[in-house]
Amino acid sequence: KSYYFLAQKVYQYYLTHGISIHEKESHVVDEFNKHPLLKDERNARSIEAKEYYHLAHGFLSGMVGDYKKSYYHTRQRTELYFDHPFKIKNNRYGYLYVLNNALITTLYAKKFTELNIYFKKLDEIRPLLKHDIEKKTAFYMRNHELSYYIDTYQWDKALASVKIVESELPYYEKSLNEIQKRILFVFIAFTYFSIPGTLFFSPVS
Numbered sequence: 001k002s003y004y005f006l007a008q009k010v011y012q013y014y015l016t017h018g019i020s021i022h023e024k025e026s027h028v029v030d031e032f033n034k035h036p037l038l039k040d041e042r043n044a045r046s047i048e049a050k051e052y053y054h055l056a057h058g059f060l061s062g063m064v065g066d067y068k069k070s071y072y073h074t075r076q077r078t079e080l081y082f083d084h085p086f087k088i089k090n091n092r093y094g095y096l097y098v099l100n101n102a103l104i105t106t107l108y109a110k111k112f113t114e115l116n117i118y119f120k121k122l123d124e125i126r127p128l129l130k131h132d133i134e135k136k137t138a139f140y141m142r143n144h145e146l147s148y149y150i151d152t153y154q155w156d157k158a159l160a161s162v163k164i165v166e167s168e169l170p171y172y173e174k175s176l177n178e179i180q181k182r183i184l185f186v187f188i189a190f191t192y193f194s195i196p197g198t199l200f201f202s203p204v205s
Contacts, residue, residue: 003044006037007052014059029060047087051080058105071109078102078118092129096137099125103144115148132175139165139172140180146187150194158191 010032037043037053038060044053054077061070078098081087088095102118122141129135142165149158165184173181 003037003049003052003056006035007056010056010059014063017063026064029064032056032060047080047084051077054080058101062105062108067105067108071105071111074102074105075114082121088125092125093131093134093137095125096122096134096141100137100141100144103141107144107148112148112152115144119145136172136175139168140176140184143180143183143187146184146191150187150190155191155195158187159195162188162191 013028013032032038038056041050041053044050054073058070058073058077061067061073078101081095081098099118099122103115106112106115106118122138126135126138129138142161145161146158146165149155149161165188169184176184
């Protein structure tokens, strides 16, 4: 529980200050890092303690722009779920957020070759989701696929993702907030405008 409460404090600080904090506030991150529970990974002996250890360090590293370290801790946390499937079965909604954090930190760390690991894990969990909030969350997480495929000019894959989003959008659009809708619509429009032969692209002959 001590690791849990400490990780919650870090997370609340992250929610308040965002992924990139002002230099004057970096001392707060330093103080968190000096906490006895965060000094040595070996002290986190249970699965739950290890999860919250890596969760805390993942957020703290990201807030000061150390994306390589943030990626390391986020991946370690994700591996705990891969190695202990009961954690996924017992909390599929929480697992989605674990994957979401993994996708974000992997993108920030530019570990592009590993993104497909998490895309595959998302595809594996989608058929098992039962609750609307889980399904909506998994649906919106396709924005990571679109962002990656567009940024790396993989237009065939981007278009395939767009087609999936368009087919599922009628089921989830009402439950998305305006920012989420805007992000998806921008990605959809950008994909269509960028691919020759699609609906909105008219190349000059």
